[in-house]
Amino acid sequence: MENESYYQGEGKDLVDSKVRLEKQEFESGYSSFVVKVDPQFTQECYEYDKAWDQDFRKNVGPNYPYTMSPKTSQMIASTSTELKKEMSRSGFQIDPWKVGVDDEPYVMGVLRRVMVTDTIEPILTYTDSIANHLKELKEKEPTKVLNIRSFFCGAAVADKSLITRLYESGTTANLIATDIAADSIAIAALNFSVWNELLPESDRYEIHIVKGSVPRELYGRDKTIVLQVEDALRASEEEKNLDLGYDALVLDNGLQYVSSQFTKDLLNNVSSSVGKNGLYIGALGLDSHIKVEIPKFYHITQIIDSKFRDLRQEYSKKSKYEAPYGYSHTYKFNVDKNTGMILINGVVSDGAARMYTWLGKLLSENRSRFKEVMDAIKSATDLSRANRVVETTPFDYHNVIVDTLQSNGRNVEVIERPLEFEKYGWTQVEKDMYTNGKETVDGGTMMRICKEQDPLVLRTSKILVKD
Numbered sequence: 294m295e296n297e298s299y300y301q302g303e304g305k306d307l308v309d310s311k312v313r314l315e316k317q318e319f320e321s322g323y324s325s326f327v328v329k330v331d332p333q334f335t336q337e338c339y340e341y342d343k344a345w346d347q348d349f350r351k352n353v354g355p356n357y358p359y360t361m362s363p364k365t366s367q368m369i370a371s372t373s374t375e376l377k378k379e380m381s382r383s384g385f386q387i388d389p390w391k392v393g394v395d396d397e398p399y400v401m402g403v404l405r406r407v408m409v410t411d412t413i414e415p416i417l418t419y420t421d422s423i424a425n426h427l428k429e430l431k432e433k434e435p436t437k438v439l440n441i442r443s444f445f446c447g448a449a450v451a452d453k454s455l456i457t458r459l460y461e462s463g464t465t466a467n468l469i470a471t472d473i474a475a476d477s478i479a480i481a482a483l484n485f486s487v488w489n490e491l492l493p494e495s496d497r498y499e500i501h502i503v504k505g506s507v508p509r510e511l512y513g514r515d516k517t518i519v520l521q522v523e524d525a526l527r528a529s530e531e532e533k534n535l536d537l538g539y540d541a542l543v544l545d546n547g548l549q550y551v552s553s554q555f556t557k558d559l560l561n562n563v564s565s566s567v568g569k570n571g572l573y574i575g576a577l578g579l580d581s582h583i584k585v586e587i588p589k590f591y592h593i594t595q596i597i598d599s600k601f602r603d604l605r606q607e608y609s610k611k612s613k614y615e616a617p618y619g620y621s622h623t624y625k626f627n628v629d630k631n632t633g634m635i636l637i638n639g640v641v642s643d644g645a646a647r648m649y650t651w652l653g654k655l656l657s658e659n660r661s662r663f664k665e666v667m668d669a670i671k672s673a674t675d676l677s678r679a680n681r682v683v684e685t686t687p688f689d690y691h692n693v694i695v696d697t698l699q700s701n702g703r704n705v706e707v708i709e710r711p712l713e714f715e716k717y718g719w720t721q722v723e724k725d726m727y728t729n730g731k732e733t734v735d736g737g738t739m740m741r742i743c744k745e746q747d748p749l750v751l752r753t754s755k756i757l758v759k760d
């Protein structure tokens with residue numbers, strides 16, 4: 294049995310705090326902090342989210358696994374300051390993941406991506422595929438605990454999308470999610486809590502935060518979410534000797550920020566933790582040398598247009614490209630010939646048409662919400678600023694994942710690749726060499742040529758390790 298004790302922060306009145314940490318010591322010698330959130334805080338978030346959810350689902354995303362209002366994201370931001378203080382007193386080092394000298398921590402933009410179609414829908418395509426795979430496993434073996442591993446979780450938007458999607462069908466799981474920044478983990482904890490606390494008590498997950506090692510007792514425990522502050526490589530290194538069997542692996546928006554060697558080492562370690570029914574891997578990454586900066590003027594013209602035309606119909610005619618995950622789009626862009634940077638300054642997609650049409654309605658019916666949505670779009674599209682710190686591309690790390698698993702003797706089925714180069718007239722002739730009939734180039738060059746036709750910002754991989 295684990296021991297419980299309330300964490301007493303230097304005489305702080307715990308009754309007044311919106312969030313507190315409850316320390317648990319485990320027989321294995323490790324400890325964790327259970328996140329306890331004031332029901333009034335979650336109730337306030339719920340009040341904001343109720344009206345937003347109705348409006349958002351009616352106009353933009355009827356089937357989203359969860360929605361979040363801008364007010365709730367602000368509440369999370371302010372409460373996370375309190376949680377970070379508690380974490381700091383408990384020995385966590387609070388050091389946000391930075392991509393430059395920005396006013397707002399990057400992870401807050403990440404949290405808001407659920408409000409913006411083009412930044413969230415690519416995530417939903419692969420987390421939904423993972424959810425379907427896991428539901429099938431559960432149907433075959435109803436007593437099985439589903440084990441999900443996630444690295445680079447940030448605000449846990451992808452993780453929450455997966456867990457809430459599973460919950461819709463009455464399925465629960467164990468999730469171990471890691472991020473190197475305690476700052477990100479604090480936001481992730483609150484992001485999960487505002488959903489979790491409103492569930493019937495018997496359905497609720499226990500949400501633990503850990504620094505370093507995960508208490509062994511928490512692996513494989515159903516309805517348990519462990520948010521681990523640790524370097525992904527160190528965490529996977531420790532787990533490779535623990536005889537764990539993961540059913541799914543989420544690599545959301547992280548691998549492009551680490552080297553190919555890091556990805557190789559990470560996957561070598563994870564290869565030891567494949568479950569007996571295999572491992573479904575879903576990864577998403579931001580492509581390199583692409584920046585999204587949509588001028589306000591462009592937004593305004595589209596919003597006004599939506600008042601006179603059916604933008605969804607217009608955009609569907611204009612969407613020339615289809616992402617491998619089935620998202621039709623055409624991006625308007627310029628290429629800076631000196632730096633090679635691709636600057637996207639206009640988005641044509643069904644998601645954008647739904648957003649602009651909704652904004653058109655809000656402009657006449659609800660000005661304050663109009664402004665909130667415009668701000669959320671700015672915050673979410675600003676996420677591409679992280680391009681400053683990329684080390685590799687989704688195309689490259691995808692190949693590293695597959696090669697590493699195969700060299701470990703794993704039977705790998707690639708369900709989705711970040712780039713379907715055949716659609717652009719290329720064929721692979723040998724390892725990392727491609728031809729279009731006129732020239733033969735390496736993968737990086739081929740990727741660059743394809744990208745200058747269609748600079749798809751977010752690219753995904755779906756890989757099934759069968760055994």
Ligand SMILES: C[S@@+](CC[C@H](N)C(=O)[O-])C[C@H]1O[C@@H](n2cnc3c(N)ncnc32)[C@H](O)[C@@H]1O
Nearest residue numbers: 390445446447450472473474477524525545546
């Ligand atoms: C772009 S954010 C992605 C967050 C999230 N998955 C999302 O919704 O986009 C990258 C995250 O990776 C984390 N990170 C960077 N290097 C890491 C490492 N070596 N180990 C674990 N996490 C890392 C950062 O702290 C940050 O929260």
